[in-house]
Amino acid sequence: MGAINRAIHYLDERLQIQQLIDFGKKKSVPLHRETVWYYFGGVTLFLFIIQVITGILLLFYYRTGPEEAYESIRFIMSEVRFGWLMRSIHSWSANLMILAAFIHMFSVFFAKAYRKPRELTWITGMLLLFIGLGLGFTGYLLPWNELAFFATKVGTDIFSVVPVIGEPLLRLLRGGEEVTPATLSRFFGIHVAIFPLLFVGLLALHLLFVQRQGMSEPIGWNEMPPDKTKSMPFFPNFLLRDLLLWLIVLNVIALLAVFFPWELGEKADPFAPAPEGIKPEWYFMFMYQTLKFLPAKVLFISGETLGILVFGLAVVLWLIIPFWDRKSARGEKNRALNYVGLFVVLFIIVMTVLGYALH
Amino acid sequence: MKRRSFINVLLSGGIAVWLGSVIASIIAYLLPPEAAVSDASSVKAATTDELEPDSAKIFQFGKKPGLLLRLEDGGYRAFVAVCTHLSCTVQYRKDMGVIWCACHNGKFNKKGINIAGPPPKPLDELEVHIRGEDIFVSKPVT
Ligand code: HEM
Numbered sequence: 382m383g384a385i386n387r388a389i390h391y392l393d394e395r396l397q398i399q400q401l402i403d404f405g406k407k408k409s410v411p412l413h414r415e416t417v418w419y420y421f422g423g424v425t426l427f428l429f430i431i432q433v434i435t436g437i438l439l440l441f442y443y444r445t446g447p448e449e450a451y452e453s454i455r456f457i458m459s460e461v462r463f464g465w466l467m468r469s470i471h472s473w474s475a476n477l478m479i480l481a482a483f484i485h486m487f488s489v490f491f492a493k494a495y496r497k498p499r500e501l502t503w504i505t506g507m508l509l510l511f512i513g514l515g516l517g518f519t520g521y522l523l524p525w526n527e528l529a530f531f532a533t534k535v536g537t538d539i540f541s542v543v544p545v546i547g548e549p550l551l552r553l554l555r556g557g558e559e560v561t562p563a564t565l566s567r568f569f570g571i572h573v574a575i576f577p578l579l580f581v582g583l584l585a586l587h588l589l590f591v592q593r594q595g596m597s598e599p600i601g602w603n604e605m606p607p608d609k610t611k612s613m614p615f616f617p618n619f620l621l622r623d624l625l626l627w628l629i630v631l632n633v634i635a636l637l638a639v640f641f642p643w644e645l646g647e648k649a650d651p652f653a654p655a656p657e658g659i660k661p662e663w664y665f666m667f668m669y670q671t672l673k674f675l676p677a678k679v680l681f682i683s684g685e686t687l688g689i690l691v692f693g694l695a696v697v698l699w700l701i702i703p704f705w706d707r708k709s710a711r712g713e714k715n716r717a718l719n720y721v722g723l724f725v726v727l728f729i730i731v732m733t734v735l736g737y738a739l740h
Numbered sequence: 741m742k743r744r745s746f747i748n749v750l751l752s753g754g755i756a757v758w759l760g761s762v763i764a765s766i767i768a769y770l771l772p773p774e775a776a777v778s779d780a781s782s783v784k785a786a787t788t789d790e791l792e793p794d795s796a797k798i799f800q801f802g803k804k805p806g807l808l809l810r811l812e813d814g815g816y817r818a819f820v821a822v823c824t825h826l827s828c829t830v831q832y833r834k835d836m837g838v839i840w841c842a843c844h845n846g847k848f849n850k851k852g853i854n855i856a857g858p859p860p861k862p863l864d865e866l867e868v869h870i871r872g873e874d875i876f877v878s879k880p881v882t
C-alpha cells in the first residue's frame with residue numbers, strides 16, 4: 382500500500398472519509414460539441430484563488446489614506462521585491478476573472494443549464510458575478526489615483542438617481558457627501574473583508590450545488606441513442622484537463638503582468654479639475670455608454686434615472702430567468718430566448734466598443 | 741394559549757426583535773455622522789494680483805472645490821466647481837471660452853449656465869468680495 386492509500390485508510394477508519402471521496406467522484410461530464418464551455422466556471426474559480434493569494438500579499442504593504450494609499454502602491458511597485466508582479470497579477474487576474482465569469486454565465490444561459498433543478502445554482506452564480514463586479518469597483522479606487530478618483534465620483538453619483546433611497550445610499554457608499562478618504566476606507570473594508578467573505582460563502586454553495594446535481598446535460602440528451610451520449614468522469618479525468626488549462630491561464634497572466642505591467646497614474650487631487658478620458662473599468666463601459674446616449678430628459682424624468690431603472694429591471698429579469706423560462710424547464714427548445722440572449726451579448730459588445738471608440 | 745405555542749411566540753418574537761435592532765444599529769452606524777466641519781461660509785480664494793483677465797483657478801471651498809473666474813473686463817465670478825451632471829470637477833477653458841467638464845463634455849457659460857452636454861442645471865454661484873488685496877468667496881445669503 383502506498384503512503385497515500387495508507388493515509389486515506391487511516392482517516393477513513395476514524396472519520397469515514399470514503400463517503401466524501403465517493404461524493405467527490407460522483408460527478409461526470411457529458412461529452413458533446415459544447416463541452417468546452419464547461420471549463421469557464423473552473424477558470425473563474427482559479428482566477429479567484431489567484432486574487433485571494435495576491436490580494437493577501439498586497440495587504441502586507443498596502444495602506445489606506447489620502448497620501449498613504451498611492452505612496453504604498455508606489456512603494457510596492459518600486460521597492461518591494463516582486464511587488465510590481467504581485468500588483469500586476471492582482472489587477473490582470475481581476476479583469477480576467479470578470480471576463481471568465483461573464484463567459485461562464487452566457488454559456489450557462491445558452492445551454493439553458495439553469496433549468497430545473499439548477500435554479501439555485503444560477504442564482505448563486507449571478508450573485509457571485511455581482512460581488513465580482515463589486516470587488517472590481519471597490520478595488521479600482523484603492524490606489525487613489527486621479528482616474529479612479531473621478532471614475533468613482535461618477536460611478537457612485539449614479540446611485541443618487543435611484544428614487545427614494547438614492548441619497549442615503551450615496552452617503553452610505555461614500556461615507557459622506559463627497560468621495561473622500563472616508564470613501565477609501567470604506568471601499569477598502571468592503572474590498573478586503575465583506576465581499577471576499579460573501580464571495581467564499583456563495584462559492585461554497587455554488588460548488589456544493591454543482592456537485593450534488595452533477596453537470597447539466599444539453600436539452601434532448603436523454604432522447605439521444607446511448608452511443609451518442611458519452612461522458613467522462615470528473616475525477617480525475619476532467620479535473621486533470623482543468624488543471625492543464627489553469628496552467629495555461631497562469632502563463633497568460635504572467636506574460637500579461639510582465640509585458641503590460643499595470644499602471645499607477647497620477648495621485649488623486651480632489652481639488653484639481655477632472656482630467657480628460659475618465660472612464661470606468663471596461664466591464665461597466667456598456668452601461669456608462671448607454672447612459673451617455675440617453676437624452677437629458679425623457680418625458681418627466683431624467684435620462685439617467687430612466688436608464689438606471691431599465692437596467693435594474695433587465696438585471697432582475699435576467700436573475701430570475703429560471704423561474705419564467707417555462708419552456709426550457711419542460712425540456713423544449715426556446716429559440717426566442719436565444720435571440721434575446723444574442724441581443725444582450727451584441728448590445729454589450731457594441732456599447733463597449735463604442736465607449737472606447739468615441740472617447 | 742398552550743405552553744408550546746407561547747414559547748414559540750416568545751422565541752420567534754425575541755429573535756425578530758433582536759435581529760431588527762442589530763440590523764438597525766448597524767445601518768445607523770454605517771451612515772456617517774454629519775461632518776463637524778460644515779461647508780465653509782467664506783474663504784480666501786486668491787489675491788488680486790493672482791489671476792490674469794480671462795483665466796480661472798480652482799480653490800478649496802469647504803469640502804468642495806470652487807472655481808474663481810476672472811472675466812475679460814477684470815471682474816470676478818465664483819462657482820462651486822462641481823458639475824451638476826455627475827459631480828466631476830469643472831475647469832475654465834480659455835480656448836473655448838466656457839467652463840468645461842471633462843467627464844462627459846458638459847459646458848457652462850461664464851455665468852455658470854449649462855449650455856451644452858448632459859448637465860441639467862447651472863453651476864451653484866458663489867459671492868465674491870474684494871477686501872484690499874484679498875478675494876473672498878462666500879455662499880450667497882438666500
Ligand atoms: C481576498 C481577496 C482580495 C484581497 C485581500 C484584495 C486586496 C487588494 C488590495 C490590498 C488592493 C490594493 C493594491 C492595488 O491596487 O494594487 C487591491 C486592489 C484591487 N483589487 Fe483586490 N483583493 C482581493 C480580491 C479581489 C478580487 C476577487 C478582485 C476582482 C474581481 C479584485 C480586484 C481588485 C482591483 C481591480 C484592484 C485595483 C488594482 C489596481 O488598480 O492596482 N480583488 N486588492
Ligand code: FES
Nearest residue numbers: 823825826841846
Ligand atoms: S459629470 Fe460633468 S458632464 Fe458628466
